[in-house]
Amino acid sequence: MTEAQEMMSSREAFGQELRALGHENPKLLVLDADLGTSTKTSIFAAQFPDRFIQLGIAEQNMIGVAAGLALAGWTPVTSTFACFASKRALDQIRTSVAQPCLNVKVVGAYSGILAGKTGITHQSVEDVAIFRAMPHMTVLSPSDAVETRAAVRAAVNHRGPVYIRTTRDPMRIVMDPNHKFEIGKAVLLREGSDVALITTGWMLLPALDAVAVLEAEGIRPAVLHVPTIKPFDEEAVEAVARSTGAVVTVEDHSIIGGLGSAVAETLSERFPTIMRRVGMCDCYAESAPNEDLLTKYGLTADNIAATARAVLACK
């Protein structure tokens, strides 16, 4: 495979999988709030213009209309940026979708801080915390293009509300093409005995890079990837904590309320383990090139490795 073939953005994967699902599922409708070319629902729209519903720049109404379509027997997939899904349309998702447990999917594009130099308003570091706290919600945060396709398929086939994070920029594909995705299941990608790196979303990639760094130092890290934030795979988290005795969580989201919190909640009840959280430390980011943003806010393999060493020193 060439380098170019191995790269794909998760939003592109989402759009392609929606198109594939459109062929299979005649009840699938895709709703947009004038961001389709950015979220990549445009791929579905080009193939199925009659099942693509354009609501304009009105996210609250988009969610309500989706709720009504679900009541009428359709399977609506809505998408907008993660920042708008989780804040602008929050009460609509909570009251018109989650509370009545309707079959509406909400796809939050440009999640995390990689939002194409658009800055704070378009970045989303709170969405996982918000939707994780919401009863009836399923929350998915897949890593690469392969896992995103599988997650989108699982979400559409799951009856009930689902929130899915996607990201903007092309990234390398790390999952096997036959990667099995099951809602609620974490994946132990690497066994290890010294420290566990627990990841969600695309931050799996720098975590895998950190593994190489740590192994060169004689440290044996485990990698547990958690693409479903809710329902949370507590058993897998407990098991990897038991086998390593030290944990680092890794996410492109606030360390408050996201994966780091879910792991801390789980371990404090089931198997108290020393841990550290890599993520956004209760701050907003800014607009800048990706590499500069990731370096400044510590979302890098170097920082993951340094955090792993720090937690090991406390063991």
Next chain:
Amino acid sequence: MIRNSVQDFEGLKRKALQIRRTVLQTLHKSQAGHPGGSLSAVEILVALYYRVLRIDPDRPEWEERDRFVLSKGHAAPVYYVTLARRGYFSESELATYDTINSRLQGHPDMRKTPGVDMSSGSLGQGLSVAVGLALGAKLAGRDSQTYCLLGDGECQEGQVWEAAMSASKFALDNLTAIVDWNELQLMGTLADTMPLPSFSETWRSFGWEAAEIDGHDLAAIVDALQAPRKAGVPRVVLAHTIKGKGVSFMENKVEWHARPVSSHELQEALAELTEVQS
């Protein structure tokens, strides 16, 4: 257009009277709830549930049924009493309203109450859901109609107008919004709180056909809801109503938006609600 004769409505007026009485008894028992906005909507619900809606209370999930979204969810008491009288569940269950483990929640919950097509309670959201229901019926080739009851104060929510735009874009001539235009809201008059100037003109400017009627005149309500449709145009019926209608000391009194009904007040109210007014 065939107009409904006055005589056809004597029976419905009696139902409206009985529903008012039961609403007050239910509210008195719970010592909570919203009397004013329930009493203003009695005739609208009677017209819908006894004349207009294509429904079968024995089959609340019937796919071909018409749908109703109570966007002003705080009128739950009048909704529950109407559903019970129409046979969706036993009237004796009304006594459980707002009690622990009840199917009758403070605001409508479709997962609990038979006959409730959509949960509501956070104002401004119901019309969007109704747009989705109407669009979904059209896409599926079903001829069922969708009705949505909003409060006038509720129309201060921006989402209502997002929904209004989209109903017009999708040419939803199977959608009818009804506004319970009682001119009062929680803190005071609508005019003082946040006026809605040129209300019917505003709806028309969003591409809707709008009719203004007396929202306590059953014949006028049924006529407005059943008038022939203009192809591709959503309809709004702006129903002028009186908050607290039927009980002299509650009518047009802002404090009766949400206030417990005492035993004494209940007796006084029931004493007033004994004969059908002409």
